[in-house]
Amino acid sequence: MFRLSLKSILARKGRMILTALAVIAGTAFLSGVFIFTDTMRGEFNTMFGDAFAKTDAVVRSASSVKGEFDEARRDRMADSMIARVAAAPGVDEAEGGVTAIAAITVGDKIIGQDGPPKLGTSWSPSDASPFTLAEGTAPHGPDQVVIDRGSAKTGKLKVGDQVTITTIKGVRQFTITGIATFSGRDSSLGATWALFDLPVAQEFVTGEPGKIDEIYVTGDGSMSDQQLVESIQKSLNDPSVEVITGAQMTKENQDTISRALDALMIFLVIFALISLFVGSFIIFNVFSISAAQRAQENALLRAVGARRSQVTLAMFTEAVIIGLIGSVLGCLGGIGLAALVLKFLTSANFLPSDTSLSMKPTGFVITVIVGVVVTVLCAIVPAIRSGRVPPLAAMRDVAIDRADMSRKRLIGGVVVLLAAIGSIAAGLTGDKQLLGLGAGLLFVTLIVLGPLLAGPFARALSPLFTRISPVAGRLAARNAERNPKRTALTAGALAIVVALVVTVATMGATAKASVRQIFSESVVADYTVSGKQAQLGLPPTLMAEIQSADSIDALAWAVSFVNMKSTSSADKPASARATVLDGAQAQRILQVNFQSGSFAALNSDTMLVSKRNADDNSIKVGDTYDVTTQNGVTRQVKVAGIVDTNLFGARILSRDLFTDSGQLMLDFAVFVKAADPQTITTLEQIVKKYPTAQLQSRSQYISDQSSQIDGFLNFIYGLLGMSLFIAVIGIVITLLLSVYERRREIGLTRAVGMTRRQVRASVLLESLLTSLLGVLLGAVLGVALGWVVFQAIKDEGLSVYELPMSWVIYTAVGAVLLALAAALWPARKAARSNVLEAIATT
Numbered sequence: 001m002f003r004l005s006l007k008s009i010l011a012r013k014g015r016m017i018l019t020a021l022a023v024i025a026g027t028a029f030l031s032g033v034f035i036f037t038d039t040m041r042g043e044f045n046t047m048f049g050d051a052f053a054k055t056d057a058v059v060r061s062a063s064s065v066k067g068e069f070d071e072a073r074r075d076r077m078a079d080s081m082i083a084r085v086a087a088a089p090g091v092d093e094a095e096g097g098v099t100a101i102a103a104i105t106v107g108d109k110i111i112g113q114d115g116p117p118k119l120g121t122s123w124s125p126s127d128a129s130p131f132t133l134a135e136g137t138a139p140h141g142p143d144q145v146v147i148d149r150g151s152a153k154t155g156k157l158k159v160g161d162q163v164t165i166t167t168i169k170g171v172r173q174f175t176i177t178g179i180a181t182f183s184g185r186d187s188s189l190g191a192t193w194a195l196f197d198l199p200v201a202q203e204f205v206t207g208e209p210g211k212i213d214e215i216y217v218t219g220d221g222s223m224s225d226q227q228l229v230e231s232i233q234k235s236l237n238d239p240s241v242e243v244i245t246g247a248q249m250t251k252e253n254q255d256t257i258s259r260a261l262d263a264l265m266i267f268l269v270i271f272a273l274i275s276l277f278v279g280s281f282i283i284f285n286v287f288s289i290s291a292a293q294r295a296q297e298n299a300l301l302r303a304v305g306a307r308r309s310q311v312t313l314a315m316f317t318e319a320v321i322i323g324l325i326g327s328v329l330g331c332l333g334g335i336g337l338a339a340l341v342l343k344f345l346t347s348a349n350f351l352p353s354d355t356s357l358s359m360k361p362t363g364f365v366i367t368v369i370v371g372v373v374v375t376v377l378c379a380i381v382p383a384i385r386s387g388r389v390p391p392l393a394a395m396r397d398v399a400i401d402r403a404d405m406s407r408k409r410l411i412g413g414v415v416v417l418l419a420a421i422g423s424i425a426a427g428l429t430g431d432k433q434l435l436g437l438g439a440g441l442l443f444v445t446l447i448v449l450g451p452l453l454a455g456p457f458a459r460a461l462s463p464l465f466t467r468i469s470p471v472a473g474r475l476a477a478r479n480a481e482r483n484p485k486r487t488a489l490t491a492g493a494l495a496i497v498v499a500l501v502v503t504v505a506t507m508g509a510t511a512k513a514s515v516r517q518i519f520s521e522s523v524v525a526d527y528t529v530s531g532k533q534a535q536l537g538l539p540p541t542l543m544a545e546i547q548s549a550d551s552i553d554a555l556a557w558a559v560s561f562v563n564m565k566s567t568s569s570a571d572k573p574a575s576a577r578a579t580v581l582d583g584a585q586a587q588r589i590l591q592v593n594f595q596s597g598s599f600a601a602l603n604s605d606t607m608l609v610s611k612r613n614a615d616d617n618s619i620k621v622g623d624t625y626d627v628t629t630q631n632g633v634t635r636q637v638k639v640a641g642i643v644d645t646n647l648f649g650a651r652i653l654s655r656d657l658f659t660d661s662g663q664l665m666l667d668f669a670v671f672v673k674a675a676d677p678q679t680i681t682t683l684e685q686i687v688k689k690y691p692t693a694q695l696q697s698r699s700q701y702i703s704d705q706s707s708q709i710d711g712f713l714n715f716i717y718g719l720l721g722m723s724l725f726i727a728v729i730g731i732v733i734t735l736l737l738s739v740y741e742r743r744r745e746i747g748l749t750r751a752v753g754m755t756r757r758q759v760r761a762s763v764l765l766e767s768l769l770t771s772l773l774g775v776l777l778g779a780v781l782g783v784a785l786g787w788v789v790f791q792a793i794k795d796e797g798l799s800v801y802e803l804p805m806s807w808v809i810y811t812a813v814g815a816v817l818l819a820l821a822a823a824l825w826p827a828r829k830a831a832r833s834n835v836l837e838a839i840a841t842t
Helices: 002-011 013-051 081-086 149-155 198-205 225-236 246-293 295-303 308-347 361-387 391-395 407-429 433-468 470-482 484-522 540-548 583-589 611-617 655-661 679-688 698-707 710-741 743-751 756-796 805-822 824-831 835-839
Strands: 057-061 064-066 072-074 091-097 099-101 103-106 118-122 131-136 144-148 162-167 170-182 192-196 214-219 241-245 527-531 552-566 574-581 594-596 606-610 624-628 634-643 651-654 667-674 693-697
Touching (some): 013 246, 013 361, 013 710, 057 225, 057 246, 064 552, 081 091, 081 214, 081 225, 091 118, 091 198, 091 225, 103 149, 103 192, 118 198, 144 149, 144 162, 149 192, 162 198, 192 198, 241 246, 246 308, 246 361, 246 710, 308 361, 407 433, 407 756, 433 756, 470 484, 470 756, 484 698, 484 710, 484 756, 484 805, 527 698, 540 667, 552 583, 552 651, 552 679, 574 583, 574 655, 583 667, 611 634, 651 655, 667 679, 693 698, 710 805, 710 824, 743 756, 743 835, 756 824, 805 824
Parallel strands (some): 118 192, 574 651, 606 634
Antiparallel strands (some): 057 214, 057 241, 091 214, 099 118, 103 162, 131 170, 144 192, 162 170, 527 667, 527 693, 552 574, 552 624, 552 667, 594 634, 606 651, 624 634
């Protein structure tokens, strides 16, 4: 039987290729994810390894606060520490450095893509520095800067050109004296770098003269790195600082990036598995069609003595071989997908041009195993049915599927649907995890009840299709009706993609509507000043200039990370994100409901919390917390109010607390209330001085905030595009196999007068019927899923449910057009079939 399986595959190469296509498409996405993340991980590891290759030890503050991406934000040290470190035994060289946000601009254009960081740092002549001059000279004095070669290429800059640089201290003009590389690369994975001499960097980049972030140490070779660390630690004898080896520093950076890449990989793998799930419909459908078309062959095998188990095992063997071939080819396809992404990233200067693809063996093994397992699972039911074919089936000439007549299917589908409704109802009143179970059961309902709906749907559309083309329309409807499970599975693959797109669009529209509502209700400012790129923020000097203008009232708000610990708990301090603003200004600019307290109660000794935060953590007015800022200062604050809005997150701290501690912060936005309409001219003149800032009206700002989610949504749609591609492939495969199965029937209809045009029309209309069923089921399921997801996460700040009907319509029309386009090849093949060969019986 094994030899028979091999011969069967070789004898039907076309069917094998069609079956493998769905496997290839799904596994290509999965392997592409592994290749891309492995390549990025390898590039980051190499970059950080090169950056600290000549650094033997690093001295830094022992006080740290975890940032948004689990990175450590540390206190700064006095630069007098450099001399103390240099005097330690075993030290040959000690260089202090600082790093903070610094945006390079030419005119009003920011150099670099939105996303990668814009950084300023101190120049070091040490060989241990990752920066090496490629052109020009090192910076000296308050008006000189060196930039990375990637920024120079992007901005078409050269030595001697003037650039504007914006930092936490404001805006200044600098002359480019040199162009540098980072560890031999044009840049560090898309980041832009502005390098100043240390005093300028301390004063202008960090705003803290006399302070440094870290000290990079090179040993004299008399001791190992670990011995050097111990020597420095002993020499300093200061618990406020810590000393680590250069290898530890490298590993910390690599681990931070690795965690971020792991999260990205999991996110991408989810969509790869969605593509495989969609592809499984196609794989199952192809095996089912194959089993039906080989009913005579299997019946003959049974008649000459083959056991059921042998016939079943033969199809399993085919599934394993096809799954293996498809998965291996999918890995090759993944290399192509990853190469396309890599080309895009290199063209955007995010990666060096000489970056090469890499894939660990585990990624290849996982992809092949997943591909084979999915293929075999899809072949279980068709294989069992093949083994159950009675010998008398050898007399049949066509394959007919009566799966829609199954009472068990109807009962099972109703039970699953009721279970889904029950889980959703229970999730709305109790455990939200049951909402996820209910959503999953809705997909199962689609799979189970789909064949029951295909037949009635085809009969319902038959009169309409008959009007379009009397002969072709009736034939298309009957072809879809007589194989309802095949039609339902093909439509089901498309339905899943449509459902996911509608769900994502619904959540995007809901999020945007919620943001618009929150800002519309809470912010009564006339104008808003914000950064052109959110990561850059606004220098505090901008707010100071706005406040100094006549007839203007303004509120600036920032974001900071702090360590917080309840004074009533023995738990360790936990890192938290806090919004920072001035209470008196907020009282005049914002209209926010309070459960208790007010903005007037916010000062350096108090804190406000959101209602949700208070409910989730049993926080009440009067509770006290120890708050440690990023520069290591600890203050005790009391909860003075509970605010009923999600505008500023879980907790709000006073700007006075940070001013008293000496910590500088970039503002996130400035809300401006102008008593005199003519003050817009004054605002424009102020904002014009800051090339990273933009002035917007209230409506423009609200619209801009709500549209920020569009980039993420487009990314999701792009990932779902692979699933849509697989669904379209499924339509092509199903129609091609259907045309092959009905070649005799098509030949007979041609022999009695049916034209090629009518044959093409019948295939196209069958595709239209299938796509309409898929779109209808997908739209209904997508709307239901969107509502379920909204109910599950509405406590996260989503206050308005909005169904984007335009997106539902666009998705439906687009899916139908793609399905019709996919049917062109099968339709042409059917129309060009040889009539004499089709009707021949010998």
